[in-house]
Amino acid sequence: MMIEHDTTTTRNTTSTVRSSDGTTISYLSVGSGPAVIVVPGALSLASDYTAFARALAEHFTVHTIERRGRGQSGPQGNDYSIVKECEDVLALQRKTGASLLVGHSFGGLVALEAARDNRAFARVAVYEPGVSIDGSIPADWISGYEKKLAEGKKLDAFIEFIRAMGPEAARKAPPWLMKLTMPLVIKSHEIKILLSLLQENLREHKEVVRLDNSYENYRQISACVLLMHGGKGYTPQADASMKRLAAVFQRAETREFPALDHFGLDKTGPQEVAGAVSEYFLNE
Secondary structure (H helix, E strand, O other): OEEOOOOOOOOEEEEEEEOOOOOEEEEEEEEOOOEEEEEOOOOOOHHHHHHHHHHHOOOOEEEEEOOOOOOOOOOOOOOOOHHHHHHHHHHHHHHHOOOEEEEEOHHHHHHHHHHOOOOOOOEEEEEOOOOOOOOOOOOOOHHHHHHHHHOOOHHHHHHHHHHHHOOHHHHHOOHHHHHHHHHHHOOHHHHHHHHHOHHHHHHHHHHHHHOOOOHHHHHHOOOEEEEEEEOOOOOHHHHHHHHHHHHHOOOEEEEEEOOOOOOHHHHHOHHHHHHHHHHHHHOO
16 A cells, blocks of 8 residues: 655555564555665654654665554564564565664664574664663563553553653653643644553563663674664763673674754654664665
8 A cells, every 4th residue: 555645755655574473564665775674662653763764765765664563563462572573573674685774762672683693684773772781771660560551540651651761850750740741742642652552562671671681692793783872861871881782793883963862763863863874874
């Protein structure tokens, strides 16, 4: 099916591929040139990366995977793990022949896991990947979040997550204030989508916790790796973790975007990040 967003831009196409366990995985494609796979983060849809994909599509054919549990893709399933995510990415790689891979946040963790012992990928670019080192990604919110989900209190669960994982201002704000202000900073349809993905978010972050300190496994990645991060909200702990992560790759470069935050790739600076990724991929 063809989806035309406007008359001045390249059109997106929606296609599907079958993962190794039989799950249908949807993906959006745009552009022409060498194939790139983009892996979105938690609480995100493939369509959230449209601006980034269009900017990257000036030089590449960009395939943004709709991770399982979202849109037209099949459910995560009761046996969900990061392995399933990797199988989905690799199924798309086999179909498209992509040798270039981009991942954001949790999608960055998926990208790095998929690139292990896999010479199909020549270059990998990740923006603030969800790699936990010495507990650098908090886990103490999970029990309260899970309890609220079980009680059907989705908004309360989401606030629990934001207070643990969000910027300092969010971590300090009382829950009642966040409930009042959330409709002012997040559009109603976006809140609806976020709340619909809370169970998927829980399973994904349990995988992040399970994989804490497994980053040494990324020595198995033969691809060149571009590690990117924003400058806003970037803490000394995050910087230390990024340096430890960078040290394990066979070939790696780091890139900071001082004016951008954790959502630089999909929201606050997609064109700027796409420019850096394009340059990295083209300079082989």
